[in-house]
Amino acid sequence: MIKKDVIIIGGGAAGFFAAINIAEKHPHLQVAILERAKEGLAKVKVSGGGRCNVTHAEFIPQELTKNYPRGEKELLGPFHQFMTGDTIEWFETRGVELKIEDDGRMFPVSNSSQTIIDCFLNEAEKHGVEVFYSHIVKSISKPDQCFQIETSKNMFSAEKVVVATGSNPKMWHLLETLGHTISQPVPSLFTFNIKDERISSIPGVVAPHVEVKVMGTNLWSEGPLLVTHWGFSAPSILKLSAFGAIELAERDYQFQIEINFIRQSFEDCLEQLKSAKHELAKKTVYKSTQFDLPKRLWHQLVLASNISAETRWADLNKAQLENLAKQLTEAVFNVNGKSTFKEEFVTAGGVDLKEINFKTFESKKIENLFFAGEVLNIDAVTGGFNFQNAWTGAYIVANSIA
Known part of the structure; x- marks a missing residue:
């Protein structure tokens, strides 16, 4: 039996951040990490295409919480304790400078996730955190004041345990045996599979700002479309x-979306097309792109409106004008399935948030059991927000363990 004061289960972003901060704030405590893989921080390594999207340049707690489909309400208090500015300072104090990109995402200046990994490994070693790799947790029990953790290689005991295993169904099952409720996991952050003549020949085209609605629901969003x-x-x-994770799973990823490519009403669009009919009378519709749309997308929407590549603006009839306005503002596409977004597996689901004290990130059901990161039913949109949740939770856990 290996005895420690604090055991962190999970050697990912939240696990290492918790371990380092606990060991630094409480040097008298013996802290260990149990990691199932041969090495830790796998998600950190692949995040942001190998550059590690550490956080996002949003400095107002209320605004930051809006990026969390699950966890928005619960994270408001925690973000007042530790958020983006604190994250930047934490890394800079340890020699890792971050930079802000145009879209608000923040990366190490080195553009390499290895910088973050090296920082964590060095800090863990410096503060005496012991890391046990290839230790798969088999069971967790609390027969008395101490937890007992059985792994594939040994038995451990500790007075305090932090679970930071991310979206891990086996760990969720173990937490259920301890009395916690798990919100059933469904994928979040995925792309839509669509077979459609309008887009089959134009991969790589970006519409800079569109509105997308899932038909038959209240789900909608805006932003670039690729x-x-x-x-x-x-x-x-x-x-x-992300925001529709549960509803789209219930529909088995078969649904229709409506896209407004120009963010104008059908009526306003039609008026502009009528003006173009007079002003560009002798030109072909196909070759005179409107509304600052990418040329190749315009071509496909024109053809989809029953307008040939040779048709001049002057020759457009009422039906063709209306067809084109509809393709620009109310284009309907059938979604048939989903694909994972890059390597960033994000799951909606996890420990029920009602069972957590968000002042401390401690279980309301089991004393001295703490949580950090995506093991909780918290997830975010892409852009560094999932990591910020991990840093915030782990830091507050470190403050709470005294």
Whole structure:
């Protein structure tokens, strides 16, 4: 039996951040991490295409919480304790400088996730955190004041335990045996699979600002839209997939979306097209792109409106004008399935938030059991927000463990 004061289960972002801060704030405590893989921080390594999207340049707690489909209400208090500015300062104090990109995402100046990994490994070593790799947790019990944890290699005991295993169904099952409720996991952050003649020949095209609605629901979002080989991606779609995670899963990822490519009403669009009919009378519709749309997208929407590549503006009839206005403002696409967004597996689901004290991130059911990161039913849109949740929870846990 290996005895420690604090055991962190999970050697990912939240686990390492919790361990380092606990050991630094409470040097008298013996702190250990149990990690199931041969090495830790796997998600940190692949995040942001290997650059590690550490956080997002949003400095107002209320605004920051809006990026969490699950956890918005619960994270408001915690973000007043530790959020973006604190994250930046934490890393800079330890020699890791961050930079802000145009879209608000923040990365290490080195553009390498290895910088973050090295920082964590060095800090863990410096503060005497012991890391046990290839230790798969088999059971957790609390026969007395101490927890007993059985792994594939040994038995451990500790007075305090932090669970930071991310979206791990086996760990959720173990937490259920301890009396916690688990919100059933469904994928979040995914792209839409769509087969449609309008987009099959134009992968790589980006419509800079669209509105997307899931028909028959209240779900909608706005932002850039990317045409891919398999359908649609980019922020407008990823936001929808995150906020609609549960509803879209219930529909088995078969639904229709309506896209407004120009963010204007059908009526306003029609008026502008009528003006173009007079002003550009002798030109072909196909070759005179309107509304600052990408040329290749305009071509496809024109053809989809029963307008040939040779048709001049002057020759458009009422039906063709209306068809084109409809394609621009109310284009309907059938979604048939989803694809994972890059390597960033994000899941909606986890420990029920009603069972957590968000002042301390401690279980309301089991004393001295703490949580950090995506093991809780908290998830975010893409852009560094899931990591910020991990840093915030882990830091507050470190403050609470005294």
